[in-house]
Amino acid sequence: MDAYRQKRLEARARILKAVGNASRLLILEELAQGEKCVADLTQEVGSDISTVSKHLSLLKAVGLVKDDKRGNQVFYTLLAPCVLNFFDCVESVLEARVQHQIEMIG
Amino acid sequence: MDAYRQKRLEARARILKAVGNASRLLILEELAQGEKCVADLTQEVGSDISTVSKHLSLLKAVGLVKDDKRGNQVFYTLLAPCVLNFFDCVESVLEARVQHQIEMIG
């Protein structure tokens, strides 16, 4: 495999890995409704605020969200609405698997 | 957050996590062209065949691929063509980030 393909795969994997975590998935779902500050998201996620902050900085690093500092709060915005399509696809995979399991039983 | 939402997020995250790995991403790209056996995929990935086999069993466990044993070979097939849309979305995120960096420089 050539080095270019390798780099491209790694770049893609980095983004997908960022989405592949329950807490970050929740954050993305929340941000899909509109911008929110770290404290609000922390309320939803239920982890320590420092943990949520790190999740957000990872999402920002891969380009999925952007931040906007206003006063002493930081508001995060979803930059890639297409991640919502991810969710649909993933949902269909889940349903297909359930269907498959039903067939195995029956 | 209610327990149902938690479970749903974890199930989704499990699938997305499976995609968020360069080797598995390569495997999925290869399988998008049609079914392949473990040895063929190993050739592409460049890791040990046991490693590739483990990647495949993970992809199968989350329902993204299925396997079909024929003779002494095992052929894997992509079950969720919609993951290809992931790739488009991820690509657009990558491009947007590059664009953003250009703006920062300029």
Added chain:
DNA sequence: CTCCTATTTGCAATATTGGCCAAATAGACA
């Protein structure tokens, strides 16, 4: 059955992740 090939599984080493706590930073406001 024996041998050969393809794949999977078990194990151990190493790397990465996710979490909390504590400390540092940044901004608002007196």
Added chain:
DNA sequence: TGTCTATTTGGCCAATATTGCAAATAGGAG
């Protein structure tokens, strides 16, 4: 300036993930 609030960063630990090697398994051919 000092204090309060919001967020980020650094350190650390436990849990999980990734990998390769070696051994086990499964199927085809002689």
